[in-house]
Structures are given as C-alpha cells and as structure tokens.
Amino acid sequence: MTDLKSPEKKKRKKKVRGPYPPGQGGSARADIGKSEKQAIGRAKPVKQAAGSAKTADSARIVKQTAGKNADVRTEKNGKRSVTRAGKQDVRKQKQAEKNLPLLRTPAGLFLGIWLLYALINILVPDRAVSETEKRALAAFPEVSADRIAGGEFSEDFETWASDQLVGRNALIRIRSTFGLLTGNRLSRDVYKSGDGYLIERMTGVDQKNLDQMLDAVNAFCARTQIPGTFVCAPNAVSVCGNLLPASAITEEQGTWMQYIGNRLEGPHFCDLTGPLGEFYAKGGQAYYRSDHHWTTEAAYYTLPTVRSALGLSQESASAMTPLAVCNDFVGSLAAKSGFSASKKDTIFIYRSDAEPAYIVTDPAAQTKRATVYSLDGLKSSDPYTVFLGGNTGHLNIQTDNAEGGKLLVFKDSYFNCFLPFLLGDYREIDIIDPRYYYENLDDLILTGGYDRVLFFYDLNTLAEDTSLALVLGSEQG
Amino acid sequence: MVFSSITFLLFFLPVVLTAYYMMPAAGRNIVLLAASLFFYAWGEPVYVLLMLASILMNYVFGLLIEQGRKNHMSNGRLRMHLGIITALNLALLFYFKYCNMLIGWINTIFRAKIPALSLSLPIGISFYTFQALSYVVDVYRGKVKAQRSITDFGLYISMFPQLIAGPIVRYKSIERQLANHPVDSAQVRLGLFLFVKGLSKKVLLANVLGGLFTEITALPASSLTALTAWTGAFAYSLQLYFDFSGYSDMAIGLGRLLGFSFSENFDHPYTAVSVTDFWRRWHISLGSWFREYVYIPLGGNRVSTGKHIRNLLFVWMLTGLWHGASLNFILWGLYYGIWLILEKYVFGDFLRKHRIAGRIYTLLIVLLGWMLFAITDFKELGTYLRAMFGMGAGAADHRSFAYLLSYGIVLLAGAVCSTGWPGKQLGILCQKHERVLAGILAAAFVLCLASLAYDSFNPFLYFRF
Incomplete structure (x- = not known):
C-alpha cells in the first residue's frame, strides 16, 4: 500500500x-x-x-x-x-x-444495512416450498462429526443459506433482468423470445442414448408383433423458430426427426412437424408461452394425422368443442428460467356430446376415477396437470366401446392432453410413462390382446430420455 | 469458504466483523485467529490440522534461528536450521501438490503402474507455504525479529482475507501491523469499497465470462470457428484477471476492514506495454516473492549473460510450476521466461520506442499464454490454437455472432474495466458525492447477491410429466 x-x-x-x-x-x-x-x-x-x-x-x-x-x-x-x-x-x-x-x-450506512440484512436472514423462519421454483427448499443441514469432516455439512449449509435467502425470488428476478440488459436472452436453456414466448432450446443430443432407445423400440415391436406407431411432436424451438432471438443457438430438430424416422424399422413413424407448422402458420397458438407443452388446440389440430397413423377412420371422430379451464396459466419454463411470463395463457379442454363412459384405474395406487381430468391438478402450482393429474407410471382405461381395440401407449406428458381425443375409439387403453414405471412390462404384455402399440413423445424429451429403453428392454430377461 | 458465497457474505463476515469491532484491541488478534481457523476448517475440515502444523513448525524454527544467532551459533548451523525448515515446508507442498504429477510422469516414462495418491490439494497451501518461507528466510537474514506470540504468528499465516488466494503477504510488511492495527472510519469505508469492487469483478464479470469460455471449450472441433475461438480466448483472459484480481481486491478490502493494509497485487496488467511490464503488474506479490527469494539469491542479472538466462528460465519454470502441477504449467512458465529473455536481449528497445505495438504484442502473447494455461490437454490445445488461426471450422458462423450478441456487452465491459479508466471516473464522481459511492456499492452488492442466488437457482428440472 x-x-x-x-x-x-x-x-x-x-x-x-x-x-x-x-x-x-x-x-x-x-x-x-x-x-x-x-x-x-x-x-x-x-x-x-x-x-x-x-x-x-x-x-x-x-x-x-x-x-x-x-x-x-x-x-x-x-x-x-x-x-x-x-x-x-x-x-x-x-x-x-x-x-x-x-x-x-x-x-457506513451501507455496512449497517448489510449487517441488518444478515441478521434478518438469520431470524426469518425457513420456508419449506418455493411456489416460483416449484420445488422443496433445502432445510438446515444435519449436523454430525462425519458430515463436518467430509465437507458435506458446509456444502449443504451454503445450499440452505441460498435457498432460504430473504427476498430470493426478487433477487433472481433482478439477476435475470440484469442478464437481459446485458444482451443475454438465455437462461438455463430457455430463450426469452418474441411475443412473450419462453422457448426451451434443444441441447447436445446424446446420440448413443437415442440409438439405444430406438433399437429397443424396434426390438420390442419385432418381439411382440404388435403393430406400432411412433408419434413425435417437435417443440416450440423449431415450430416457432421465428420468435427466437437472433442470439439463439440450438440444434436443428428437423435433422433429428429425420434421423429417428430412418432408424425406426418396426413402428410406423409419424412426425407432427407438418401439421403443427401449418397450425402455427395459420395463426394458431401451438405452444404455451411460458411452458414447454403444446396447447390442446394444437394437439387437436394434429388429430387427423395421428388417427390415420393409427389406422383409425376419420369419419368415426366426433366433433369436439374447446372449453377454457384456466385463464392465467404460467408454466414451468418461467420457473426454470427466472424470466417473468409477460403474457398468461389459457388452458382448454375439448368436450363432445358423444363422450364415452370410462373408468381410469391406477393399478399401483389402486384407485379408480371416472375422468381423465384432475381438478386438483388444475388448482396446483402446475395447472397443466389438469390432464391425467400429471404423470403416473401406469394407467388403465376401460371404456364402454365394446367394438374398439386395445391400445398400449408409451408416452411423455405431450400425450396427456391428447388422450381425450382417442377415448372413443378403444375399448381399453394401457398408458405407460416409462419414467415412473417400476413394474415388469412382461406381466402386462401377457394379458395380451393389444391391437396396437403407440409411442407418443415430444422431441426434446425423447432426445434426453433413458427410461424407455430400460422399460422395453426388461422383457428380454 | 469462498468470499463469493452466501455463507461468507451473510453469516461469517457479519458475525466476525461484529465480534471483532466489539472486542477491545487486546483481544482482537485472538478473535481474528479463531475466525481464520474456522474459515479454513469450513472448507478443509481435515487439512486445517496441516496448516496448524505448518504454523507450529515455522514458529519454532523462527525462534530457534534467532536464538541461535544470539548465542553466536556458527553460520553453517544457522544455515542448517534454515535448510531443515525450508525443506519441511517444501516437502509438505511437494507431497500434496506435486507428488501425483511426478507419479504420473514416472508411470509414463518407465511404463510403471504406481498408483496415484488419493489426495486433494489443501486450499491455499501454495500461498501460506510461501508466506511461511518468507518469514523464516527473513528471520535468518536478520531482516525481521522472530515473532514470539504464537497467536500473532498464527494470524500471519492463516489470516482469512489472504489465506486462500493471496496476495502473498511478506512478514516484513506486516510485522508492525500484527501488534497494532487500529480500525478507523476511513479505512472501513475504503475496505468496503475494495471488497464490493472485488466481489463485483468476481461475480458479475469473471463468473459470466467463465460460463462463456466453458461453453466454447466444450464445442466439438467442427463448430469451433476462428471468431468463436478468439471470443473464448478473450473471455478467458478477462475471466482470469477479474477472478484473481477480484479476489485480491476482496482480500485487501477485508484487510482494511480489519485494520490491516496489504500491498496491491494487480495493477491493470492488460495495459502493459511489454511482457516484462505485464509481470510487474500481474500477481505482483508472487513476482516479488520469486525475485526476493530465488532470482536475486541466484545472482539476478548481475552475472554473466549465460547465467542470467539460466536464472530467468529457472525462476520462470518455478513460477509456472507454482501455478499448477502439470506439464503445461511448466511450459507456460518457460514460455514467459523466453519472452522475457527476448525482451531483455533482443527487442526491448524496439518496444520502448513503439508503445502501441508493444501493447498489442503484449496482449497477444498473454492471450496465447493463457490458452496454454487453460487447456491442459495438448491435443485439445492444438485444436483450439488451430481454430484461432483459421485452421478449424472456418472464420465465423452463426454461433460466433450469437455469442457476441449474448456476451458482447459483458466482454466490452470487461475490457473497459481492465483499464484504469472506470476507476478513475468513479473516483472523480465519488470524490464529490459519497452518497453516489454508497449507492453504487449497494447496487453492486445486491446484484452480486442476486447472481449468487441465481447460480444456486435450482428449479425442479424433472418437469416433463
């Protein structure tokens, strides 16, 4: 000095x-x-x-x-x-x-406020859950000699301290705004895009994983001899690509769609890029602004394409009308990125007069319902769970349509809002979400009588998924 | 514990400062020593014992050497004492930092299969070992008196502001302060300023630019265009500077808050006009340590040209090695040694006459040097350097411009802040209005906290039902 x-x-x-x-x-x-x-x-x-x-x-x-x-x-x-x-x-x-x-x-005043804030931080009681981040917040770490010596305690302490920071949501908002001001429109793989859209990018596809899964799908179809259909929906990042900021860096979804189509041998591949692009071009809202899911309107628009892929006649489809169930939907991408959702969305469900009667069974939880919609889900922090009440490993649906076939579905959440469109066509549907399915698939296949197996995914999830290959592979043993 | 953590900013520091200020002067060193040991133990619960051992042995040998001198011990025996303690210090450093590197080399050269030691590097060991060495050597040289108080000596080695990342404080410069370090209002305010300045450098600049560099180095060679590679190199150069100098600023600021004054460690190195000048401005405390304890004892430049070149190369090899235990750091050190020799004997005069050319040349040399520093794998390094010089995936692509759009402002801000200009302007502004200064401090601090919260912002990512 x-x-x-x-x-x-x-x-x-x-x-x-x-x-x-x-x-x-x-x-x-x-x-x-x-x-x-x-x-x-x-x-x-x-x-x-x-x-x-x-x-x-x-x-x-x-x-x-x-x-x-x-x-x-x-x-x-x-x-x-x-x-x-x-x-x-x-x-x-x-x-x-x-x-x-x-x-x-x-x-000096600054120092005083700093110390005061630190004191407030210690005094304010912990919160258990963050509504904004949609997760449980860390609790004060467990103290033990082992954990202290191993360094886990001090790591967990920092997690706890930052999770329980007073004014955390405001601070995160400040930081993502600051990021935007410096020109960075990306936050945790989500781009702040035009027209109030938050769009998740597609990052580094693990080709080995993808190959493994597609091979497992091929093998499954060959083994079971059930006619297969593989439906894949693109994400907003490709359909609404025009809304992305100029600084966006993302993988080409079209290339991967082609790749998947070429690699699939067993099931018939159905790429929804065409109809979704068409819907969007006509001015339809294909995706929620702050959520990674597609809208029910978009799903409905693709129905003819999917029906023909499933070998269902177009005539038997009954006309349906949309009904708004939620007008202030703020989705998971807002939570993930920390960007504010500048426009809220509406969630529609589609009803028709000719709805079949059906019973939804969750074999694991041993519960039965008479609806595929969940009022609890609608009221929860993620209203998209109005469809099927979120994710369940296995659901069985039996309808009063005795003439319909029996369908086996492997799906992600894009299917949840699509399911109601198919209810009238099948007598029984088994819906498997491989990520949450811990049973033995053999037992299910042995019940027999499946007329068709449907794989229904969105590309981002599909590209990252590892569970489908595991579940399908289980049958080999 | 690092300074840029919620634990430090909102728990450790407030508690320590409150306790420290409330304590009468006589007890403050105890408080500070306890706080420092706690600080170190928080991150290194086991290695704190190693640091205590280092404190104890250097303390004892300091006293032994001084006692020996008083009792007219022979020079040889004094030197032996110094040799023992130096060897002990270096042995610890070697064991924890360099053993695995050596095992790796032996395995490669002799195709042996010696298993690597399962050791993690104790944080800050390079820094506190050098501080301890400077103490025992200066006691031996009679430049300072041996410290009698174990508290004060322990504090010298372990004081938390500079414990983890310097600056390397020489005992001589802090001897008197250890006994008496009153805190006054002006010091606290300067300390606050320096601390928040350093924190902002680290959190708002270094971390952001670090993110960019990580993203760029993760790219496959097929996506690495020249523009992207250069952007990455600039980002890393700025990141390293703001990370390190930010840490030094925080350390010096904390020192001020506690009543100590440490010397500056960085002086706008990217405005240097030659590589020689750069090293007078970059990590000053390390450079002067090597000069004082290695270069000058070897004869410095007052020897024949041949020996001088040997001295330079030796010192720079050690400097490289100090930065990390792998071959690329040694090469990085030698790389600088060679440029310094060239400047000394070949084109130093040219640089003095052409200052603008000197600046550009220096930046270029330093930038390329950092790549050698950053990318430890030689194959990857080769790919990266080839990309920089257009032998990669072409000149530029959409990605390169996308990076510039996203990070251009931060890169520019970083470039501007690496000169002395913003500090000067801020100084002029705040000289008139301390309120403005406090406002800027508060805003920067909130933004830093926000960034730390954001980094830990960890939404439930398995969101796809």
Missing part, C-alpha cells in the same frame, strides 16, 4: 483548494459533511491514482532499465523515496478521519 500514498497527498491538496475551500462551511454539521467528502475522496482516488502513478512509475523504470546498472532493485528504491515524502501528510489526514462516526457516512 505504501506506494499509493503519494497520489493521495496530491489529491487531498487539490481538494482543499478545490470545491470545498476551508472555512466555507458555517455550522459544525457542514464541517462533518466536508470531511466526509474528503474522507471518501481518499477512498476512491487511491484506486484511480494508483494506476496512473504506477504507470508513471513503471515508465520511469523502463527508462532506468535502459540505463547501465538497472536492476529490479531500482524500482523498490524509487517507491521507497516516494513513500517517505507522502507519509506525514497522510498521517495528519488520518487523524482527522479517525474521529468520523462511521454510521453517519453513507458507506
């Missing part, structure tokens, strides 16, 4: 002559203000002057080095002499500043 003192001295002299000449302030209070300013004047210029002084210093050194006996020691000597000259003045100034009450200075 010694080498910094000379510039301080220069600054101080300037200041006394400059904006606040001695004796100008009348009252004692004005005097305090003056010395405050001097004091902080010291704080800042130290930094800025340090640079210039050193530049000058080093310039001199460079010159000296050019001379004969230049050595690194010259630098030290130079600095030392500068130091001595400045010392006395600085000492005097320090005396004046020492008596200044810290908390009456703005910087």
